[in-house]
Amino acid sequence: MPRPATPGAGVPGARIHWPRTLAAKRQARLAAEHLRHRRADARAGVLHCVALDCSGSMTQGEQLALAKGVLVRLLERAYQSRADVALVCFAGRQAEIRLAPSRARYWNADWIRPIAGGGGTPLALGVARAGQLLAAQARHRPMQRRWLWLLTDGRSSELPPRPAWADHVVVVDVERRAVALGRCRTLALAWSADYRDAAALIE
Known part of the structure; x- marks a missing residue:
């Protein structure tokens, strides 16, 4: 299995x-021939x-425990690369920002462990809240x-x-x-996004 995408790697350096x-x-x-690009400033x-x-x-x-393990690993890598991080949690009828955009610091499982689960899967709401955060940051x-x-886990019929x-x-x-729906892969294809299995990210 190839090494998972590392935060900061593989992002196009050019903007229109x-x-x-x-x-x-x-x-x-x-x-396409009209497009002119500017190089992104690494700083x-x-x-x-x-x-x-x-x-x-x-x-x-x-x-959820597996997802938390992935979250810890992502935060650790962001800290090592001096990147900024943000966290949006969604469940039931809510999608809330648990961590506003800020410079990554040293994280451990004690901070992640209290995050609990319950309720339905408001996938569209969670994605929309993350989109709002990204738009504001942009x-x-x-x-x-x-x-x-x-x-x-993709247990939602929504395709935001x-x-x-x-x-x-x-x-x-x-x-x-035991019976996988495979909706995460479907969503990744619809978004032209990268697809990763969680277990591979924490190996």
């Missing part, structure tokens, strides 16, 4: 330079936003590279749109059922 692009386009319909940094499914289905088969730090990590302000998305599948 709209003034130059529009000048090249003039009155024509926008086409602008990276934000890793984790959207954690805390629904009742996640409490079955140690799925306005505040437009050159920052923004990652979204969705940790879920991909958050527009996420430069890179990783769907982390924690489903551990």
Whole structure:
């Protein structure tokens, strides 16, 4: 199994330079050859936003515990790379920001352990809340590279749109059922996102 995506790796370094692009386009319909790019400033940094499914289905088969293990690993790597992190938890009818965007610090399981599970899976609400956070961060730090990590078992029939302000998305599948629905892979394909099995991320 290949090493999982490391926070900060594999993100395109170019952003569209709209003034130059529009000048090249003039009155024509926008086409690929009109696009002009600006290089992202590495000093602008990276934000890793984790959207954690805390629904009742996640409490079955140690799925939430597995997701927490992935979360700890992601936070550790973000700390090592001096990246920013944010955490959105969703369950029942709520999606709340547990950690606002801030520089990653040293984390341990004691901080993660109290996060509990229960209720339905408001996938669309959780993704929308993470999208709002990313949009606000994009306005505040437009050159920052923004990652979204969705940790879920996919036990939802919802297929929300991909958050527009996420430069890179990783769907982390924690489903551990005898009869798997495989919705995480379906979501990753619909979003053109990376798909990762949770167990591989904590090996």
